[in-house]
Amino acid sequence: MPGYISTYTYQPAAGHVPQFAPRDYKHFSVEPVTGAMGAVVTGLDLTTAGDAAIAELEEALTDHLALMIRDQDLAPDQQVAFARRLGSPVPWPHAKPMEGHPEITELIQEPNDKYAFGGTWHSDSCSFERPPKYTMLYCVESPPVGGDTAFSNQYLAWETLDPALRDELEGVKCLNSDEVGYATVATSDEVMGHTTTTIAFDRDHIEEVLHPVARTHPVTGRKALYTNSSFTAAFEGKTQEESLPLLEKLWEHSITQEFTCRLRWKKGSLAIWDNRCCMHYATSDYPGHRRHMRRIVLEGERPV
Numbered sequence: 001m002p003g004y005i006s007t008y009t010y011q012p013a014a015g016h017v018p019q020f021a022p023r024d025y026k027h028f029s030v031e032p033v034t035g036a037m038g039a040v041v042t043g044l045d046l047t048t049a050g051d052a053a054i055a056e057l058e059e060a061l062t063d064h065l066a067l068m069i070r071d072q073d074l075a076p077d078q079q080v081a082f083a084r085r086l087g088s089p090v091p092w093p094h095a096k097p098m099e100g101h102p103e104i105t106e107l108i109q110e111p112n113d114k115y116a117f118g119g120t121w122h123s124d125s126c127s128f129e130r131p132p133k134y135t136m137l138y139c140v141e142s143p144p145v146g147g148d149t150a151f152s153n154q155y156l157a158w159e160t161l162d163p164a165l166r167d168e169l170e171g172v173k174c175l176n177s178d179e180v181g182y183a184t185v186a187t188s189d190e191v192m193g194h195t196t197t198t199i200a201f202d203r204d205h206i207e208e209v210l211h212p213v214a215r216t217h218p219v220t221g222r223k224a225l226y227t228n229s230s231f232t233a234a235f236e237g238k239t240q241e242e243s244l245p246l247l248e249k250l251w252e253h254s255i256t257q258e259f260t261c262r263l264r265w266k267k268g269s270l271a272i273w274d275n276r277c278c279m280h281y282a283t284s285d286y287p288g289h290r291r292h293m294r295r296i297v298l299e300g301e302r303p304v
């Protein structure tokens with residue numbers, strides 16, 4: 001025996017109950033993607049769906065955290081109209097909106113772009129006082145393969161933490177700052193030079209706010225880990241240097257394989273996810289190809 005020590009640990013089994021027992025949906029079909037989260041929805045036309053179908057869709061979103069709804073054909077106005085049925089679309093201040101549609105941000109990766117917009121693990125805009133509850137993307141054009149959006153279930157991330165660490169983190173807040181993520185993006189010629197989406201970032205108006213490390217979902221009442229390397233600067237009352245050792249441990253845990261799924265895009269698919277209980281990551285694996293999405297975010301509440 002050469003006497004090596006093991007440098008890995010196994011993740012205990014973890015799963016999200018609704019993935020294994022979808023409701024008896026009456027207005028569409030739901031196919032869960034992994035044991036952690038995510039589902040593909042078919043058999044629903046968002047332009048003609050009645051109120052009962054939309055209410056059921058929101059239940060599916062609450063259960064599965066992220067939905068990929070196939071086979072839609074949505075003009076920008078129709079996408080906005082659908083978004084309004086789930087909440088209030090809010091403009092996103094860091095990019096120029098689509099001409100004539102202040103609620104829509106177009107996310108376009110050109111074939112020569114080096115970096116994908118959203119290509120880090122994050123929950124959208126968690127440096128805002130009231131981060132968006134839902135984000136929706138409508139796929140206008142997708143690469144032939146690649147460009148999946150990956151997701152991670154943060155209920156599972158919180159619930160599988162060591163109980164002693166959970167106790168330690170109970171009630172603790174983190175400072176989430178635009179400066180952590182957007183400032184790097186907005187000031188790096190290399191990133192900006194190869195990313196089509198314009199990010200308007202004003203160094204004199206940095207958004208930052210304290211949010212709980214674990215937030216309670218207003219509908220399910222469950223707690224979800226709510227910190228990520230794209231926005232979190234430090235624990236309240238501590239420096240970034242003091243905070244990073246534990247934060248990095250949490251960030252690594254938060255993207256454990258068993259918590260994740262990947263949703264594959266097709267032209268005409270619309271994805272919606274719940275930023276209050278999952279993180280996402282735009283996979284940049286389609287060099288030489290174009291990807292075009294229309295994004296709308298819906299107003300959320302202050303995390304508690």
Ligand SMILES: [Fe+2]
Pocket residue numbers: 118122123124280
């Ligand atoms: Fe995002």
